Amino acid sequence: MSRYTARITYLDPATTEIELVGFLQGKGLATSPGQSRISLATGLEGSKIATATFETGEILSRALKLTPQERLLHDRHVTLDDTFEGFTPLSDGDKIDIVALHGLNGHAFDTWQYHSSDDCFMWLRDSLPEHFPGARVLTYGYNANVISDVSTGRLRTFAETFLERLRQERDSEGYRHKPLVLMAHSMGGLVLKQALIVGSNRADMRYKDLLESIHAVMFFGTPHQGGNGVSTAEFLTNLLHAVNLDARSDLIRELNPNSLFLFDLTGDFRQVIESLHTVICTFVEGKETKIGRWPLKRKLLIVQEQSAILGVARERKTSVNANHSDICKFKGPGDAAYATVRQVLRELIVEITPVITARDANDQPPPPSDLKYTTNDGDWKKYPVLEWGAHTYWALSHIDNRYGMTIVAYDKQGRIAGRWEKAGARYIHSIKMDRERVEFVGQGEYSITFALKDLKIT
Structure with missing residues (x-):
């Protein structure tokens, strides 16, 4: 159950945010004050999906109890829920997909939301789309329980379901190859690792486009190395206490050891991400978590740094001054921890998203001997260039003036990182994308014309 927030689905594609607010207010359902307490985005079938945060739990309860007739908007009986099962788009964007996966016993919305007695802030909805307007942000919800689902091995099923539904979410023209950043909290990261391993092992290449689109995975307090010296039973007990859930340690000790395979995925996952050249961003909890009750109350790091680190070449480690539960919750746009996470994400998006710009060719190194810098209007100071991460792509013409151009990619040191030749045009004057x-x-x-994926340098 989400704290005061409902998801509204099956909205007419023409529905506007103003209409939605008016609809809710007309039912006496006051939304929480402040900016961005409502989101409205496009779902899989073209219908709109919204989220609305209400002032109190009582208002949320009334919203969920609306009759079919009371839920009529644009001649559609919209639906309201607070479970957030499956995918919930929080914004529309055509540049990149950012997908968030909660941990076990977590929630697709509340895992990422800070709330106090008088305020709330869900950064994936309330701030991220503003900072990255080209991003489509989605959360994914699944009803996973630490004890019952670990013990029965159902977590592999959750992983397979997540993978297939993500493929379906992106299985349309123009979306299959859209860059993708995945993020996961706590043991949700283990489910995510299992999903990518399953996808890479498919002989029919069903998930090839999806896997090749993954630029980065962001792990928030994920125990890659298990309890790191702490028994699995004790680790899971501490994890449950960290999210304010009681657990009988005797039940946890009786877990079938063979069902704890999620803690032993690191080797296979390393091979997957290294083959895909995926960037790993690891966020380590910097504060201890209070667990237990008096007189046994104590503080400890739920996932220690040694366990949170995956240990791969393209891993970027960042410490966040928060405990295990709050490592992915932020008090507002000015929160220092949020600024840290946002900067990491900004650097990733710069690497992912190509940008058309103009450069002064006079500042470039000499071209290869068979090529030359030539523009149709002769203006070398405004040479059309494609910038993509650490590289710039220049369309050079041939010395013999034939109809053909070679795209030369330079790194930041002015070294040639790649070249691609194609006949059909000469003397560059613009770039379209x-x-x-x-x-x-x-x-x-x-x-x-080139496919962007063919020009990508890994």
Whole structure:
């Protein structure tokens, strides 16, 4: 159950945020004051999906009890729930997908939401879309229980279901190759690891496009190495206490050891991400968590640094001044921990998203001997360039002036990192781009086109 927030589905595609607010207010359902307490985005079938945070739990309860007739909007009987099962889009964007996966006994909305007696802030909804307007942000919810689902081995099923539903969510023209950043909290990271291993082992390549689109995975307090010296039973007990749930330690000790495979995925997962050249961003909890009750109350790090680190070449480690539960909850846009996470994400998006710009070719190193810097209008100071992460892509013409251009990628040190030749145009004058392709336009509007994925340097 979400704290005061409902999801509203099956909204007409033409529904606006103003109409939605008016609809709720007309039912006496006051939303929480402040900006961005409502989101409205496009779902899988084209219908709109919204979230609305209400002032009190009593208002949320009334909203969930609306009759079918009371839920009529634009001749549709919309639905309201607070379970957030499956995917919930929080914003629309065509540049990148950011998908958040909660941990066991977590919640697709509340895991990422800070709330106090007089305020709340769900950064994935209330701030992230504003900072990254080209991002489609989604949460994924699943009803997983630490004890029962670990003991029965159902977590593999959760992983497989997540993977397939994510493929379906992106299985449309223009979305299959859209860059993807995945983030997971706590043991949700273990489910995520299992999902990617399952996908990479499919002989039919069903998830090939999906896996190759994953640029980065962000882990918030994920125990890659298990309890790191602490028994599995004790670790799971501490984890449950960290989220204010009681657990009988004798039940946890009786877990079938063979069902705890999630703690032994690191080797296989390393191979997967290294083959995909995926960036790993690890967030380590910097504060101890209070667990237990008096007189046995104590404080400890639920996931210690040695366990939180995956240990791969492309891993970026960041310490967050928060405990295990709050490592992915922030008090507001000015929260220092949120600023840290946002900066990590900004750097990832710069690496992911190509940008069309203009550079002064006079500042470039000499071209290869068979090529030359030439623009259709002769202005070297405004040479059309594609910037992508640490590289710039220049469309150079041939010395013999034939109709063909070679795209040369330079790194930040001015070294050539790649080149691609194609006939059909010469003398660059502009660059055009959509989600999947980039077009280099030359003299007479003749052009050459490349798939972005073919130009990506890993």
